Amino acid sequence: MADKCCSSKEEPITIEDNKDCCNSNTEKADTKEVEDSCCSGQNSFQEIAITATNSSCCSSEKNEMTNDCCGSELSKDLEVNSCCSSKEQDNTFETASCCSKNDETPNINSTPMKGDKIEYRVHGMDCPSCALTIEKGLNRLSYIQEAKVNYNTAKLKIIGNNALSLDSIESEVHKLGFTAEPLVQNKNLRTYDVVGMDCSSCAKSIENHLNKIPTVNTVAVNFSTGKMKIGHENSVDDIVSEVSKLGYKASLITNRDKSTDTPKNKKGYGFITFSGILIALGFIGSYTGVSPLMTTILYAIAMVISGYKPVKSAYYAIKSRSLDMNVLMSAAAIGAALIGEWFEGATVVWLFALGNVLQNSSIEKTRKSIRNLMDLAPSEAWVRVGAELIKKPVEEVSVGQIIVIKPGDRIPLDGEIIQGETTVNQAPITGESIPVDKLIGDTVYAGTINESGSIEMKVTKLVEDTSLSKIIHLVEEAQEQKAPTEAFIDKFASIYTPIVFALAIVVIVIPPLFGFGTWGEWVYKGLALLVVACPCALVISTPVAIVSAIGNAAKNGVLIKGGTFLEKAGAINAIAFDKTGTLTEGKPKVTGIEAISTSEDELVSLAFTLEDYSTHPIAKTIVEYAKDKGVQAKNGELFKNIVGKGVQATINGDIHYAGNLKLFEDLEVSLDDVRSKVEKIQSQGKTVVIIGTEQEIMGIISVADSVRSTTVKALYGLKQVGINQLVMLTGDNEGTAKMISNETNVNRYFAELLPEDKVGAIRQLQKEGHKVAMVGDGINDAPALATSDLGIAMGGAGTDTAMETADIVLMADNLEKLPHTVKLSRKALAIIKQNIWFSLIVKFVALVLIFPGWLTLWMAVLSDTGAAVIVILNALRLLKVKG
Structure with missing residues (x-):
C-alpha cells in the first residue's frame, strides 16, 4: 500500500492497492506495505490509490490524489509528512522529516x-x-x-x-x-x-x-x-x-x-585594519578642509564594518534578556552617532573590535595549553596482523591487538610490553625528567616516547580510556569548576552591571531635566558610564589565571581538579605525608633473620605460611624472600588478620602468630630476652616481625624500607617555598619513625598509628591553626585524605582510584613535582589578586573621571578592553612558571 518512485522516466502500472514507478519502459511491481523511498529522477503518476500510512517524496511532479511530493511540491498524508529537495513542509501532523534543504523542524x-x-x-x-x-x-x-x-x-x-x-x-x-x-x-x-x-x-x-x-x-x-x-x-x-x-x-x-583550534580570523583583522584607516582618514580630513559630510560618511562606514558583529550579538542578547558588553558598547556607539559624535562612535566600536581580537588571541593560548595534550599521542598505530604490519587510526585499534613501536616514536595507546625492552620518556604523563627502563610485562602509556629499543605491546585500553585521555578529561572538568574567588566576582559583576546601567540612564535624564547642563553634555557622560559598566576585565581576571595554572600543572605531571583546590594549595602551610610508599620506596627488604627456638629455614617457612594471606607490604616482602630462598610453605588454616598488630593461623594443630611487640604483649607471652633485641633492631630504623605461639617466641625477622632518592630534595624544595610544617605519619614504631625523620628532615612525626589515628593526627594539626594537605596513595589513606584541607595522591598514572579520590594527583610515583605545585598555586593566587585590584582601580578611576568630563568615550572603551587584555597577559605568565 505504498508508492515507490524510481529514478528516470517512470511508467506506472496498476496492481490492486499499489503503484510502482519504473525506470524507462521497464515495468516494475514491488509491493511494500508501509515504507516508501524517494529517489532522484522524474515521476509520472496517472491512476493511484490513496496511501493509508505513508507517502514518499520524489524529484519532480506531485501526485494529485495523495499529495505525494516529487521535487519541489509538498507531501501531506494521514500520519506522516515528507518534504523533499527544496520547499519546506507545513508540519501539521505528528512527524516530519526533510530530505534536503529548507526545514525549520529538527530532523x-x-x-x-x-x-x-x-x-x-x-x-x-x-x-x-x-x-x-x-x-x-x-x-x-x-x-x-x-x-x-x-x-x-x-x-x-x-x-x-x-x-x-x-x-x-x-x-x-x-x-x-x-x-x-x-x-x-x-x-x-x-x-x-x-x-x-x-x-x-x-x-x-x-x-x-x-x-x-x-x-x-x-x-x-x-x-x-x-x-x-x-x-x-x-x-x-x-x-x-x-x-x-x-x-x-x-x-x-x-x-x-577536526580542528580543535579557533580558526584564524584573517578577515576580522582585515576589517579592523580597513575601518581603522577610514577613521584615520576622517580624522585627518576634519583638520584639512574636507567637508564634514565626507568625514561623517567615512566614520559611518567604519562604524558599520567594526560594529556589525557586536550590534548583531547585542540584538540577540537583548532578546535573551542578557545585559552583556555587546549591548553596552552598541548603545554607546549608536548614542554617540545620534548626538553627532561620529568620531567618538566610530572609535568606540573600532577599539572594542580590536580589543576583542586581542583578547581572543590571548585567551586561546590558555585553552591550547590543554588541547595540546591531545596531540601527544599519535593518531595512527602499526598493528600486527599475522605476519604483516598495517597502519590503522588509533580509534580502530581494539583491546588485545598487538602493535609495534619503533625507537623514537610516541606510544599510541596504553598497553603491556610482550616483546623487547626499551627506555621510555614518561615526562608527558608523569612529568619525570629521567626516562624509565621497560621490560616484558611492564605497562606503557599513550603519549610517552619510546627512546631506544623496538617493542611489541598488547593494547590494554581503547583510545578513549587511556591515562592520557583521562588526564585530558579531568583537566577539562577542572577548568569548568568555578573557584570561590571566581564565583564571588561573577556575583559581584551581576550586581554591578545593572546598577551602573541604571545609573547611566539617571545621568542621561535627570540633570538636564532640572537644568543642570545640556542634554548633549549629559547624554555623552551617560554613554561613557555605559561603557564603564562593562565588567569584562574584572570577570575575566580569575578564570584565565586558573586555566593557565591548571594547564601548566598538567604539562608537568600534576592534575589539579579545579580552581577551588588550586586556591587551597596556595594557602597550605603544613603537609602530612604517609611514610610507606610516599616518603620511602614502599618496597621493604628482609635485612635479618634470628631464629630462637627453631631453625632458620623452619622460621622462614612458618613466616611464609602466616604472611601469604596478608596484603601488607611487609608480609609480601617476607613471602617474596621465602620464595627466592626456595622455602616451602606449610599447611595452614583459619587465617585471621589482627588489625594493627599482625596475623594468625593454625599450623599443625597449633595457633601461630606473626606480628609486632604489642601483639605478643597482649598474648602475655614472656618477652624478657626478646624485648631488648627488638628495641635494638628498631633503633636502627628497621621493622620487626616476631614469629611465635601463645607459649613461646620462635624467632625475629627484621625488614627495612629505604627513603626515595627524590624525597629529600622534594622536602627541601617545600621548605624553600614556605611550607613550615612537614609531618610524617606512620604505623611503624618510634625507632623507625625517628630514623626516617632524621633522613628526610621532616619537622615532626606521629608513629605507631592505626588508619583511624592518622585522621586524629590531621585534626590535631588543624586545631593548631595549620591549613593541612595530606599526601598518600589515594586508597589506604582515604580517611586522612578526606579529613585534610587538601588531599594529594601519588602515582596517578597507574592508579585509577588515586585519580578519583584526591583533590590533586601527582602522576609520577614520587614527590618531585610537589614544590612546583605549591609554588604555582601561590603564584596563581598572587596574579588573581593583582588582576582583581587592577580591574577595580581602573573602573574606579574611569568612574571618577566621567563627571568632570575628562573621560572621553574612546578612553572609556580603552579602559575596559585595554584592562581586559592586560589582565589576560598577566595571567598568561602562569604558563611560563618552570616546573
Missing part, C-alpha cells in the same frame, strides 16, 4: 532524542558575559531542556527536551554571533562520512539496516550533512562493510580530523 532521523546530551566547542567568546548570552539565547528554545556554557573551556553542553538537531543548535549559536563545533560525547560514539545518499530515505535505510545489528547501540544518519553518528561495539571495518552493502561508502572521521 528526528539525524539527531539525539529527549534527554540526550550534546557538547560543542564554541568559538568567538571573548568575555564570560558572552557565555551567559548564549545560555539565555538557547534556553528559550522549546526543544532544549538545558544549555550550559563554560567560558574557560569554551564548551557548550546541551540537554535535549524534544528531538534535537545538531544543525539547528549551530544555527542558533551562529545567530548570536558565535560558531559552534559539535564534539563526540559517548565514548563508543563515532562519526562517519557517508557518500552516495541522494535523499533522506537513503539515510533512513542505513539507520534501519544498522539498527538490526546486535553490536550497534545507536545510529543517526544526517542526509543534509552526510554524517553518520553511531555507537557500536564491533570494529570500524564491520560498519564500513555493512554500509557498503547498501551501496554507500562510509569512512571514519577521527578526532584529529
Whole structure:
C-alpha cells in the first residue's frame, strides 16, 4: 500500500492497492506495505490509490490524489509528512522529516532524542558575559531542556527536551554571533562520512539496516550533512562493510580530523585594519578642509564594518534578556552617532573590535595549553596482523591487538610490553625528567616516547580510556569548576552591571531635566558610564589565571581538579605525608633473620605460611624472600588478620602468630630476652616481625624500607617555598619513625598509628591553626585524605582510584613535582589578586573621571578592553612558571 518512485522516466502500472514507478519502459511491481523511498529522477503518476500510512517524496511532479511530493511540491498524508529537495513542509501532523534543504523542524532521523546530551566547542567568546548570552539565547528554545556554557573551556553542553538537531543548535549559536563545533560525547560514539545518499530515505535505510545489528547501540544518519553518528561495539571495518552493502561508502572521521583550534580570523583583522584607516582618514580630513559630510560618511562606514558583529550579538542578547558588553558598547556607539559624535562612535566600536581580537588571541593560548595534550599521542598505530604490519587510526585499534613501536616514536595507546625492552620518556604523563627502563610485562602509556629499543605491546585500553585521555578529561572538568574567588566576582559583576546601567540612564535624564547642563553634555557622560559598566576585565581576571595554572600543572605531571583546590594549595602551610610508599620506596627488604627456638629455614617457612594471606607490604616482602630462598610453605588454616598488630593461623594443630611487640604483649607471652633485641633492631630504623605461639617466641625477622632518592630534595624544595610544617605519619614504631625523620628532615612525626589515628593526627594539626594537605596513595589513606584541607595522591598514572579520590594527583610515583605545585598555586593566587585590584582601580578611576568630563568615550572603551587584555597577559605568565 505504498508508492515507490524510481529514478528516470517512470511508467506506472496498476496492481490492486499499489503503484510502482519504473525506470524507462521497464515495468516494475514491488509491493511494500508501509515504507516508501524517494529517489532522484522524474515521476509520472496517472491512476493511484490513496496511501493509508505513508507517502514518499520524489524529484519532480506531485501526485494529485495523495499529495505525494516529487521535487519541489509538498507531501501531506494521514500520519506522516515528507518534504523533499527544496520547499519546506507545513508540519501539521505528528512527524516530519526533510530530505534536503529548507526545514525549520529538527530532523528526528539525524539527531539525539529527549534527554540526550550534546557538547560543542564554541568559538568567538571573548568575555564570560558572552557565555551567559548564549545560555539565555538557547534556553528559550522549546526543544532544549538545558544549555550550559563554560567560558574557560569554551564548551557548550546541551540537554535535549524534544528531538534535537545538531544543525539547528549551530544555527542558533551562529545567530548570536558565535560558531559552534559539535564534539563526540559517548565514548563508543563515532562519526562517519557517508557518500552516495541522494535523499533522506537513503539515510533512513542505513539507520534501519544498522539498527538490526546486535553490536550497534545507536545510529543517526544526517542526509543534509552526510554524517553518520553511531555507537557500536564491533570494529570500524564491520560498519564500513555493512554500509557498503547498501551501496554507500562510509569512512571514519577521527578526532584529529577536526580542528580543535579557533580558526584564524584573517578577515576580522582585515576589517579592523580597513575601518581603522577610514577613521584615520576622517580624522585627518576634519583638520584639512574636507567637508564634514565626507568625514561623517567615512566614520559611518567604519562604524558599520567594526560594529556589525557586536550590534548583531547585542540584538540577540537583548532578546535573551542578557545585559552583556555587546549591548553596552552598541548603545554607546549608536548614542554617540545620534548626538553627532561620529568620531567618538566610530572609535568606540573600532577599539572594542580590536580589543576583542586581542583578547581572543590571548585567551586561546590558555585553552591550547590543554588541547595540546591531545596531540601527544599519535593518531595512527602499526598493528600486527599475522605476519604483516598495517597502519590503522588509533580509534580502530581494539583491546588485545598487538602493535609495534619503533625507537623514537610516541606510544599510541596504553598497553603491556610482550616483546623487547626499551627506555621510555614518561615526562608527558608523569612529568619525570629521567626516562624509565621497560621490560616484558611492564605497562606503557599513550603519549610517552619510546627512546631506544623496538617493542611489541598488547593494547590494554581503547583510545578513549587511556591515562592520557583521562588526564585530558579531568583537566577539562577542572577548568569548568568555578573557584570561590571566581564565583564571588561573577556575583559581584551581576550586581554591578545593572546598577551602573541604571545609573547611566539617571545621568542621561535627570540633570538636564532640572537644568543642570545640556542634554548633549549629559547624554555623552551617560554613554561613557555605559561603557564603564562593562565588567569584562574584572570577570575575566580569575578564570584565565586558573586555566593557565591548571594547564601548566598538567604539562608537568600534576592534575589539579579545579580552581577551588588550586586556591587551597596556595594557602597550605603544613603537609602530612604517609611514610610507606610516599616518603620511602614502599618496597621493604628482609635485612635479618634470628631464629630462637627453631631453625632458620623452619622460621622462614612458618613466616611464609602466616604472611601469604596478608596484603601488607611487609608480609609480601617476607613471602617474596621465602620464595627466592626456595622455602616451602606449610599447611595452614583459619587465617585471621589482627588489625594493627599482625596475623594468625593454625599450623599443625597449633595457633601461630606473626606480628609486632604489642601483639605478643597482649598474648602475655614472656618477652624478657626478646624485648631488648627488638628495641635494638628498631633503633636502627628497621621493622620487626616476631614469629611465635601463645607459649613461646620462635624467632625475629627484621625488614627495612629505604627513603626515595627524590624525597629529600622534594622536602627541601617545600621548605624553600614556605611550607613550615612537614609531618610524617606512620604505623611503624618510634625507632623507625625517628630514623626516617632524621633522613628526610621532616619537622615532626606521629608513629605507631592505626588508619583511624592518622585522621586524629590531621585534626590535631588543624586545631593548631595549620591549613593541612595530606599526601598518600589515594586508597589506604582515604580517611586522612578526606579529613585534610587538601588531599594529594601519588602515582596517578597507574592508579585509577588515586585519580578519583584526591583533590590533586601527582602522576609520577614520587614527590618531585610537589614544590612546583605549591609554588604555582601561590603564584596563581598572587596574579588573581593583582588582576582583581587592577580591574577595580581602573573602573574606579574611569568612574571618577566621567563627571568632570575628562573621560572621553574612546578612553572609556580603552579602559575596559585595554584592562581586559592586560589582565589576560598577566595571567598568561602562569604558563611560563618552570616546573
